[in-house]
Amino acid sequence: MATRIIHLPKYSRLSCLVKPLTISARTFATATASTNPPQFTTLSVDDRTGIATLTLNRPPANALNALFMGEIQRSITDLEKENCRGLILTSSSQRIFSAGLDLKECYKADVASLEGLWCALQNLWRTLFSTPLITVALINGHAIAGGCMLAVSSEYRIMLPNFKIGVNETMVGLAVPSWLMDTYINIMPSRRIAEWDLTSSRIYSSESALKAGLVDELASSKEEALQKSAAFIDSFSKRTLMARAITKQQFRAEILRNFEQNRQHDLDIYLSTMQKPSMQEFLGEYLQSLDAKK
Numbered sequence: 614m615a616t617r618i619i620h621l622p623k624y625s626r627l628s629c630l631v632k633p634l635t636i637s638a639r640t641f642a643t644a645t646a647s648t649n650p651p652q653f654t655t656l657s658v659d660d661r662t663g664i665a666t667l668t669l670n671r672p673p674a675n676a677l678n679a680l681f682m683g684e685i686q687r688s689i690t691d692l693e694k695e696n697c698r699g700l701i702l703t704s705s706s707q708r709i710f711s712a713g714l715d716l717k718e719c720y721k722a723d724v725a726s727l728e729g730l731w732c733a734l735q736n737l738w739r740t741l742f743s744t745p746l747i748t749v750a751l752i753n754g755h756a757i758a759g760g761c762m763l764a765v766s767s768e769y770r771i772m773l774p775n776f777k778i779g780v781n782e783t784m785v786g787l788a789v790p791s792w793l794m795d796t797y798i799n800i801m802p803s804r805r806i807a808e809w810d811l812t813s814s815r816i817y818s819s820e821s822a823l824k825a826g827l828v829d830e831l832a833s834s835k836e837e838a839l840q841k842s843a844a845f846i847d848s849f850s851k852r853t854l855m856a857r858a859i860t861k862q863q864f865r866a867e868i869l870r871n872f873e874q875n876r877q878h879d880l881d882i883y884l885s886t887m888q889k890p891s892m893q894e895f896l897g898e899y900l901q902s903l904d905a906k907k
């Protein structure tokens with residue numbers, strides 16, 4: 614898929630003006646440092662509004678592998694440099710926003726691949742969560758685990774009806790990483806409900822997610838959701854963009870600092886968990902259960 618970036622001279626470059634957060638000295642391994650053209654995303658920018666739409670397009674489930682996550686991350690950093698104002702993240706599928714990490718790539722994978730996958734997830738989360746862009750997740754399908762992570766890392770969530778959203782890690786005997794926990798708490802109206810959701814692997818319907826405050830609005834069609842997404846971005850005046858971006862950054866700074874301090878530990882936990890024979894056995898059965906639905 615071709616990437617189309619239109620230069621937007623009307624808007625000031627937020628990335629130049631917002632002071633970057635300190636990034637730890639260590640460079641973490643990533644399979645994302647590629648300059649290949651995008652394969653799994655399409656990016657369009659409306660030069661009239663300054664709004665970019667990044668469409669996830671890795672059929673059948675938008676499962677997140679290292680290459681795909683690297684593409685999403687690079688698109689966000691490119692948009693920051695391209696004088697863009699807001700970003701809408703959505704899916705080309707009519708059924709699945711994202712099914713989370715690519716579990717097929719977690720199964721019987723070697724350590725280097727597991728490390729590449731997890732570092733790509735960490736890097737993508739960090740970039741999306743900390744971007745000065747105004748971010749909206751247009752959730753036009755199921756958003757499970759890493760898919761829900763994309764949604765809750767954005768600033769605003771608009772969901773289509775009759776889909777599922779949530780973080781199901783503990784169901785499979787895994788702890789939710791602290792950065793994902795903090796991200797979830799950051800958007801839920803109550804810390805108590807957030808704790809309850811994440812400890813019980815609660816998966817919401819679109820309608821119950823709206824009631825709980827996990828999503829902000831429902832829309833009956835993708836077209837309506839696009840209009841509502843643009844309206845959210847437009848609700849911030851051009852004059853206040855910089856102050857807005859700095860304020861967003863201040864709200865998120867502590868979560869980002871904690872993440873940087875625990876980044877290696879977080880990776881170590883993932884690697885040791887995924888290499889356990891019991892985990893791999895479970896993963897094999899889980900993947901079979903997905904296939905057995907057919």
Ligand SMILES: CCCCC/C=C\CCCC/C=C/C(=O)SCCNC(=O)CCNC(=O)[C@H](O)C(C)(C)COP(=O)(O)OP(=O)(O)OC[C@H]1O[C@@H](n2cnc3c(N)ncnc32)[C@H](O)[C@@H]1OP(=O)(O)O
Nearest residue numbers: 673674676712713714715716717755757758759782785903
């Ligand atoms: C379980 C191990 C977790 C390890 C995590 C470690 C630490 C926690 C850290 C937290 C960070 C994030 C972690 C994750 O994201 S883990 C991923 C968890 N995701 C899921 O459990 C979702 C599983 N999928 C589903 O529940 C459903 O597929 C659905 C998304 C609700 C969609 O349902 P439906 O519309 O009925 O579609 P299908 O089930 O038929 O699926 C269509 C095809 O997509 C393939 N698929 C689905 N999910 C994944 C996946 N996560 N990875 C790879 N492939 C996936 C599915 O096999 C079908 O493929 P096929 O058509 O070729 O058979």
